[in-house]
Amino acid sequence: MKILVAVKRVVDYAVKVRVRPDRTGVETASVKMSMNPFCEIAVEEALRLREAGAAAEVVAATVGPAQSADTLRTALAMGADRAVHVLHDPDPQRPLLPLAVAKILRAVALQEKAGLVILGKQAIDDDCNQTGQMLAGLLNWPQGTFASKVILDKEKATVEREVDGGIETICLDLPAVITTDLRLNQPRYATLPNIMKAKSKVIKKVTPEDLNVDIRSDMEVLEVTEPPKRKAGVILSSVDELLDKLKNEARVL
């Protein structure tokens, strides 16, 4: 059984993000980029499933510009067998939305004949939390999102999901889509020898056109600004003043 893992190249979690001076988006030039932390957890889970014998091959895939190949190399260095790079140069005004990514991943999953697709629950740059769910919908496959435990056997996946009320355990028929949450596992570090070996692993390059996917975005970004600076508090002298301010300034009474 083949597992497809989708990974995303995002601004590193430790970087202090700032808005570009021309307000078209967030500054990404000369900023450290790395694999989305939830995607790392997804790769780790796929590798553990393969090591347990539940899968034969782990294929990593990403959608992004040429530099996204580094993210794929990281996945290969962690232990993925092969990678697919869907080339797409980002346009800050018309960013690639989860629906388009889901359509692309659907095409890749069908092409690769994957039995299971694992993704991170959301990317830390846009926090959409949509791609996995949309992918399952497009493929018409069952989904187990916010997974904190995955048990795989020949035809079924038992997934424990972290939901607001506690932990929900569901059973999915394969093929299925799983998205990972934080507590699923602790991703392994890529060791130096593995990074060396990853250099010779194959990365297949395709374009959205090759996959017959139309990624035209219906959304256009007009402006990106920082949230307004928090104003200092005001110390009031009496209850009457408080009532007056609540009525006339804050207009909540």
Next chain:
Amino acid sequence: MQRVLRVAAAAAARLAGAPRWGPAAAATVRWLSGGRESMSYDVVIVGAGPAGLAAAIRLKQLCRAADTDLSVCVLEKGSEVGAHVLSGNVFEPRALDELIPKWRQEDTPIRVPVSSDKFWLLTKNKAWTLPSPFDNKGNYVISLSQLVRWMATKAEELGVEVYPGFAASEILYDENQIVTGVATNDVGIAKDGSKRETFQPGRMTLLAEGCRGSLSEKIIRNHKLRESGQGQHQTYALGIKEVWEIKEEKHKPGSVVHTVGWPLDLNTYGGSFIYHLDNRQLSIGLVVALNYRNPFMSPYDEFQKFKQHPAVRKILEGGTVLQYGARTLNEGGFQSIPNPVFPGGAIIGCSAGFLNVPKIKGTHTAMKSGMLAAEASFKTLVEGSSMELYWENLKKSWIWEELYKARNYRPAFEYGFIPGMALSAVERYIFKGKAPFTLKHGRPDHEATDMASLHSPIQYPKPDGQISFDVPTSLYRSSTNHEHDQPPHLRLRDPTVPERVNLPLYAGPESRYCPARVYEYVSDEKGDQKLHINAQNCLHCKACDIKDPKQNIEWTVPEGGGGPGYTVM
């Protein structure tokens, strides 16, 4: 996994009769146990800075010219190339012109030529313009972190393997005490000390760790390289720097300003720099020599004070800080150059110390030293000559000539600020570097600290959050981070010394000179002050290794991938 990849085994067997200072005749095979792996290369370079990358590039260029090949690997402890690189930087392209003459035709991050060169003497409220002692025509204002990233892509194009995120923590020796490579401390070391290591044997090991490199210092001590070199100890300074994005109307690309005087007193050598890059970015920093006497001085707070000077704050007002960082640099110059050759390899760049102090430039000499070492390594590995060639060629190169001419400026300040300025003027305008004498350095930096009883604590102004900032805010801007679950990389040789000596005699200077406030004295349950080391904040500047009065603090390398994350420094 116990696997040994011997890339160069065949080539090693080719080498017959290695001379005394040449590499081991065969790549030493180590039987490994418990998860260690070994990958051997012809040349292992520790540090992907300007010296290390220049050496790597030069090696591959020589291979292509001679139609042969050597495997070259560069290990870098930062999470990516450039993450630990911090420098002013006004760049003199002399060495780069020799290394990659075509850099001007490519999209090299060297874009801003120096447009003006000013020198100010600061008093508390005024800035007096002095004639500029610098000549920066033909030089560029750059971010060295960016340049080094570009150099790494050039190196990889030539076939060099660059591995960021891997720290070389140990030198490997064979039975004859010849260096045969390094060991990296793989990530995943738990606080209890259990760890995994990868061995990195190399027929030639070049150490390019920058100023006060941890492995280089060990080698220099064990092989007595200072004694067999120019003889004097190394002296240092601590540079603290921020990159700002300032308002358009205040920005003048290529403008270079240096200042002396306030806020430093007449007994402290140092000064500041303000360099305008492009994109409204500005590099601003304060450099303080580490032979300062007052244990109550905090270079970080002096820097914050400096920014409040009327002439400086008007440039910064309305701007935002992008990054913060700190790093020590060499000030020993000509008199402190060690013999950089040891059996099995050599030391290049600031780990040896080729910074030209009056020019405040060390990048070009670091690169040139890397190139010379590469040329000598090539001859040693392919033609059987010896690394002594590196030392000889160094003495015949423009590095030597340049550092010789610059040798008296810094030592002149041992006599005080005014005599220092006077002697410097004499040296520059009259002797022009040909003085018949060579001044010596004073006491080593760690011995220069006075007892706390001779001074009183300094009250520094509170940070205003607009121009000056507190340490946690600044540290956040350095993106520094280390894995929590690892043993602290700052080791005390004698754990009782801080409470016995540093605190009572010197008032705990480490709690003040560290630009990351790693060292703190906190009261324990009994009310006694105890030293607390917040190793996670460390910026890898090495100031503690240099300035600790009893040389009790040893900076060792933490897990690779930690430390600051500089991108535009």
